[in-house]
Amino acid sequence: MILAVLFSNSEGNILVERFNGIPAEERLHWRSFLVKLGADNLKGVKNEELLVASHKSVYIVYTVLGDVSVYVVGKDEYDELALAEVIFVITSAVKDVCGKPPTERLFLDKYGKICLSLDEIVWKGYLEHTDKDTIRRLVRLKPPTEF
């Protein structure tokens, strides 16, 4: 299951956080853990260069996209490689919506579209769609080009 998808700005403020299967009382802990992980390691990292960590049986893959840090947390079948796939889909979709790796401002300007894209990508902890072109069409309620 994909336990969390989280976006923060470069100062560690949360832009989007979506948890699945994590009890409400543990969310704050996860949020601060991830933000600290990013603060410790993301400095100077290139766009979309993936970083990875594991904590007990939970995996974390995270990266930087423009001014925004992206974290995904998973367990079981969503191990580091599956999460790398998930984060790739997410960053592609965000770039697609924003037209480039976003600044914080641009990210917030496109907030609605980004939420819709995330809604197509992760559905309560499961990866649903992976192709950015399909996702772009789906958020406009258009069917995929070919099937």
Next chain:
Amino acid sequence: MAQPLVKKDDDRDDEADYSPFLGIEKGAVLQEARVFNDPQLDPRRCSQVITKLLYLLNQGETFTKVEATEVFFAVTKLFQSRDIGLRRMVYVMIKELSPSADEVIIVTSSLMKDMTSKTDMYRANAIRVLCRITDGTLLTQIERYLKQAIVDKNPVVASAALVSGIHLLQTNPEIVKRWSNEVQEAVQSRAALVQFHALALLHQIRQNDRLAVNKLVSSLTRGSVRSPLAQCLLIRYTSQVIRESANNTQTGDRPFYDFLEGCLRHKAEMVIFEAARAITELNGVTSRELTPAITVLQLFLSSSKPVLRFAAVRTLNKVAMTHPMAVTNCNIDMESLISDQNRSIATLAITTLLKTGNESSVDRLMKQITNFMSDIADEFKIVVVEAIRSLCLKFPLKHRSLMNFLSNILREEGGFEYKKAIVDSIVILIRDIPEAKDSGLLHLCEFIEDCEFTYLSTQILHFLGIEGPKTSDPSKYIRYIYNRVHLENATVRAGAVSTLAKFGAMVDALKPRIFVLLRRCLFDNDDEVRDRATLYLNTLGGNGAVVETGEDVKEFLFGSLDIPLVNLENSLKNYEPSEESFDINSVPKEVKTQPLAEKKAPGKKPTGLGGPPTGPPSTVDTYEKLLSSIPEFANFGKLFKSSAPVELTEAETEYAVNVVKHIFDGHVVFQYNCTNTIPEQLLENVTVIVDASEAEEFAEVASKPLRSLPYDSPGQTFVAFEKPEGVPAVGKFSNMLRFIVKEVDPSTGEAEDDGVEDEYQLEELEVVAADYMLKVGVSNFRNAWESMGADFERVDEYGLGPRDNLAEAVNAVINLLGMQPCEGTEVVPNSSRSHTCLLSGVYIGNVMVLVRLQFGIDGPKDVAMKLAVRSEDEAVSDAIHEIVASG
């Protein structure tokens, strides 16, 4: 009123850095949401308000029940709009609000309409929303549509239905299980993601049906699975099948191994890795099976993608625990990962190398690790320290460089847990590698010179007190210890005083100087420190002269408390202040039986400072102290031997009793260990009535009853007999447990005032010849035999009658004599016809005895034995023959 979002303009990114949500406030946004009720809907504005609501929710903001309901009802009005963008937002918003069951009805009809719409995308989204908010009843109504959707030709619709199925399986398994056929069809879909979702759902539906999973795996491993994600799932399911069928295969060929091996050549890295990991995790994997998997993992180690490197090194790290040799080929690639930017990867690489490295590579490895340690977090450092400890125990010759490494990192910055891990490691190395002792102790001494953790300082001081005096030059540690008295807090100072006293007690030459130091501590401003100094100055005695310290003082300083702390704590809690002072002898000394699980758990060897410094005091010492503390037995002299406990009750009876036989020169004491296993009873005045009519040479002289025996708190009662001095008298004793039983109210734990006298029959007990023999081995039997000389040698031959085999006869004689077999001669090779067994021991009166037994077996299994005894006393040699003759 609603405020429009700031105009979006990409070109202004750099100058306008403020957030479009700046100053956003829940109350204001909820106000804005009233636009959803406008008769003339403005889709653009509505979308903006929904975005703001989403932003609030994504920040972790929560709506009260009333607020959520209000927003939900308002949002449902938006179904009137035909604007597609807005509709998409409405779907998300409803999912986020997750309305309660009684509210859902408002949107059900709109969503049902969308679900049967001709527009595919409406169908897909309506399915997802409905499945998110639905309950069982509604689900049965829409089941028909969902089944159709699963096999819909539009993959988006099919995926929506399948992923919904995965979620619904948790809440409504019976309904989802009815969709098997459709899901099975979807597994064959040409759309990669549909296949992935269908496979996940189908496996979940069938996961408890082993045969069905087996069939699923068999068919799919033969066919083609399109998406790498689905292929990964298939590999996982395949390994599950392999695991479960492992015991059923007769041929030795592992089923599906070829499939896994084939996946190593897949084009997607994800699949290759999954297959490699599956192979490494196979039960009893052989090196032939392992090799191709290790090869691909090795390639991944030098991949440009950090995730692949991490995955590979993590898997290899696991393999190194069970098959270190298989991983050695990767060592060179692994070494280059020590400088990997990702610290998780670097740590995994180092710990793997520490597991697989050989002796010659240790120094090089340590050099690399030194550079690496400064820039990782404590939690990683602890992992490395533990790995280094294991490495040092594996290659003791390398203790110098490894110990140096540990002492270096001990000097650097770090938190308590990290420092404790290092100190624990050094302590373990000192204990297990004698050559490392001197340098290890000095490293610890240097550490306490500048240690900010009181706990660690006191533990190290305690350890120094035990190990320091045994070194070749104990005086060099004194300076470090005495510095603590000047520079530290009271806790550490008190610890230092105790340690100084230990040096004084153990090293006579140092005693005068220790006295000077201890006298200075008499002026400390802390009570405890002064008290300790006074106590030790008085106990060490000799007034500071170079005299040998008495054994009792050493015992006082180094001995254990001899009472389990839990028992002492319980007794003190139960003690009610009265005129009768607390009697430490009333504290039960037997450790409560631990639950089985607890006993099994602490199997780990390294204990560090937390564990006991040496083995627990031997049982003989414990018994000796226990007995000498009882006035009635105080004049019996030195305890010669205590037997192992002999059970006098069956397992799981109301009262569990076993007995230990204590042999003195002219007395025998029976220690009955009793446990009351009935919570509703309190036993008082517990004694054992012993009938010694079949033990003529014994006469009862004393009995010490047990005052009280509460539930599950073991206690002891004793009976002592006199017997002719130095004579190995034998006999049979029958035992009856007598006590007063009182009822206990389980809710309050209080016992009734009146009790009833009762008795409980115990098994018989025997004192045998072996009870007078101590098992004491000799290192070289031939030397001992020769030097003993033949002056008091007695030789005779015996027929042992028919026996099954020689081993049985040998064991019987060893047990009869109760002596220590030497040089492994108690083991009889299979089907041998003759055997020589060598025994040694100390007989009562402290007489050394050596025995040479020669056995022979003839055709009808009659065993003959030649017994040769040498001892320091003629009478004892004869006595041994008598034991055998009468046995």
